[in-house]
Amino acid sequence: MPQTPARVLIIDDDVSTIRLMADALSSDYEVVIATQAEEGFVQALHSSPDLILLDVVMPDMNGFDFCRKLKADARTQPIPVIFVSALDTVSEQARGFELGCVDYITKPIAFPILLARVKTHTRLYRQTLQLESLAATDPLTGLANRRKFDECIQHEVARANRKRCSIALLIIDIDDFKPFNDHYGHGKGDDCLVRVARLLRKCVGRATDTVSRLGGEEFGVVLPDTDVEGAISLANEIITLFNEEKIPHHYATQHDYLTVSIGVGILDDSKLGEASIDPRSLIDVADEALYQAKENGRNCSKMQVLQPLSPTGIVSNL
Numbered sequence: 001m002p003q004t005p006a007r008v009l010i011i012d013d014d015v016s017t018i019r020l021m022a023d024a025l026s027s028d029y030e031v032v033i034a035t036q037a038e039e040g041f042v043q044a045l046h047s048s049p050d051l052i053l054l055d056v057v058m059p060d061m062n063g064f065d066f067c068r069k070l071k072a073d074a075r076t077q078p079i080p081v082i083f084v085s086a087l088d089t090v091s092e093q094a095r096g097f098e099l100g101c102v103d104y105i106t107k108p109i110a111f112p113i114l115l116a117r118v119k120t121h122t123r124l125y126r127q128t129l130q131l132e133s134l135a136a137t138d139p140l141t142g143l144a145n146r147r148k149f150d151e152c153i154q155h156e157v158a159r160a161n162r163k164r165c166s167i168a169l170l171i172i173d174i175d176d177f178k179p180f181n182d183h184y185g186h187g188k189g190d191d192c193l194v195r196v197a198r199l200l201r202k203c204v205g206r207a208t209d210t211v212s213r214l215g216g217e218e219f220g221v222v223l224p225d226t227d228v229e230g231a232i233s234l235a236n237e238i239i240t241l242f243n244e245e246k247i248p249h250h251y252a253t254q255h256d257y258l259t260v261s262i263g264v265g266i267l268d269d270s271k272l273g274e275a276s277i278d279p280r281s282l283i284d285v286a287d288e289a290l291y292q293a294k295e296n297g298r299n300c301s302k303m304q305v306l307q308p309l310s311p312t313g314i315v316s317n318l
């Protein structure tokens with residue numbers, strides 16, 4: 001698959017240096033520039049560079065401090081930084097490496113060296129991103145995998161505790177999937193899972209919501225900043241969509257098409273008080289709710305609200 005050219009952000013207060021570097025790079029890279037640290041930080045956040053070429057001596061903030069700032073922010077921390085500076089002593093270069101740069105190029109710039117290092121580090125960074133994405137993806141459906149789900153729910157529950165906001169979790173299970181596989185075969189079973197994944201994605205619109213395949217025929221949707229009403233409305237929308245879509249399943253117990261059951265676990269911010277919750281308790285209430293939905297005849301959703309009692313104790317309403 002052809003890749004888009006890597007994006008290189010040059011931050012340097014000297015316009016002629018920027019011009020020289022940009023000229024050298026522009027045939028193979030997309031070049032973004034900033035002449036001040038503040039502007040450079042905004043670019044680092046918003047233009048998703050694959051590499052930053054960073055000057056050290058700048059009037060508003062020195063490059064070492066700027067690098068420290070980049071490495072302290074989770075959003076910019078992974079971006080590789082190469083210092084490009086006239087400061088060429090061993091101790092200055094060593095300081096750059098201690099702060100987390102991947103390379104240090106001294107001025108006057110030897111352009112073949114600059115090009116070689118930019119090529120190496122942009123390629124490594126792209127490969128790392130690709131590997132991280134593969135490690136987080138369910139290969140069959142392309143959804144987030146179980147590992148990513150665990151990471152996501154940890155992160156979002158911690159955020160809900162910190163910001164005192166609501167969070168909901170939907171656990172969605174395909175009804176009668178075993179007879180589907182038994183009668184139609186595992187190939188068709190896989191096709192069905194892909195289709196289910198697509199339908200779930202269609203319902204879940206916000207970029208902040210994560211749809212994952214938890215394993216087998218079970219899916220999870222983490223919904224940050226979502227109250228009871230929002231979570232129930234999404235669960236109903238999903239149930240309705242499957243009843244409209246009518247994916248054929250002649251061996252299901254209720255209908256001759258595929259349906260799903262949904263357990264909704266929710267933490268309502270009005271109930272949070274001083275308490276905090278852990279991800280496990282949210283998953284547990286969603287699981288209980290799913291069990292109730294199955295008991296209730298499937299093709300429906302049930303909800304459980306987490307009731308944090310105190311900073312130490314947590315119970316759910318059964």
Ligand SMILES: [Mg+2]
Pocket residue numbers: 012013014055056057058
């Ligand atoms: Mg300078």
